[in-house]
Amino acid sequence: MRALRSLLAWVALAAAGHALAAPEMLVVQLLEGTAEQAELNMPIYPEVGAEFDAEGRVNVILWSMTDVVFRTAVEEGKIKVPERVTIEDARKVVRDLNIAYLLVFSAKQTSLGVEVAASLYRGTARRALWSDTKVMNVLVGGAPDLSSLGSTVGR
Numbered sequence: 209m210r211a212l213r214s215l216l217a218w219v220a221l222a223a224a225g226h227a228l229a230a231p232e233m234l235v236v237q238l239l240e241g242t243a244e245q246a247e248l249n250m251p252i253y254p255e256v257g258a259e260f261d262a263e264g265r266v267n268v269i270l271w272s273m274t275d276v277v278f279r280t281a282v283e284e285g286k287i288k289v290p291e292r293v294t295i296e297d298a299r300k301v302v303r304d305l306n307i308a309y310l311l312v313f314s315a316k317q318t319s320l321g322v323e324v325a326a327s328l329y330r331g332t333a334r335r336a337l338w339s340d341t342k343v344m345n346v347l348v349g350g351a352p353d354l355s356s357l358g359s360t361v362g363r
Contacts, residue, residue: 229267230264230265230266230267231266231267231308231309232266232267232268232269232277232305232307232308232309233260233266233267233268233269233307233308233309233310233311234269234270234271234298234301234302234305234307234309234310234311235253235256235257235260235268235269235270235271235311235313236253236271236293236295236298236310236311236312236313237249237251237252237253237256237271237313237314237315238293238294238295238312238313238314239292239293239314240314240316248316248317249314249315249316249317250315250316250317250322251315252315252324253270253271253272253313254270254272254274256311256313257270257275260311266308266309269305269307271293271298271301273289277305281301281304281305286304286305287300287301287304287305295312298310298312299329299332302329302331302332303331303332307331308330308331309328309329309330309331310328310329310331310332311326311327311328311329312326312327312329313325313326313327314326318343320343321343321344321345322343322344322345323341323342323343324341324342324343324344325339325340325341326339326340326341327339
């Protein structure tokens with residue numbers, strides 16, 4: 209009987225911990241332009257995701273085979289990875305994996321710097337909770353630094 213009570217206590221504790229867990233957020237970087245213009249895109253999604261991870265308010269899932277949750281879903285056949293992701297592809301993954309939030313952004317090189325456009329959605333909603341566009345440069349030692357740029361965008 210005592211073992212049963214202990215088991216029930218552990219189950220209740222685990223359920224309470226799960227209920228208090230941070231929601232999941234899929235982070236997707238959309239590519240701008242054609243395949244020939246790929247050099248215009250600045251790959252900063254890992255740094256953006258890391259900033260949200262450090263904050264701890266959401267559990268980040270990156271649209272990347274380096275992300276364990278994403279890779280597992282692909283390997284189990286739950287999601288398909290297109291050659292070039294669209295916002296509709298991302299919404300499908302959010303729906304299929306029951307993810308609470310979707311952060312979609314692009315980062316492309318322009319003559320003025322890196323233009324970053326980002327939108328945050330609740331689930332598969334079409335209307336953004338938040339959206340912003342900025343042109344920025346982050347220089348370290350006088351040279352552009354993508355890692356610092358990604359961290360700045362994430363903050």
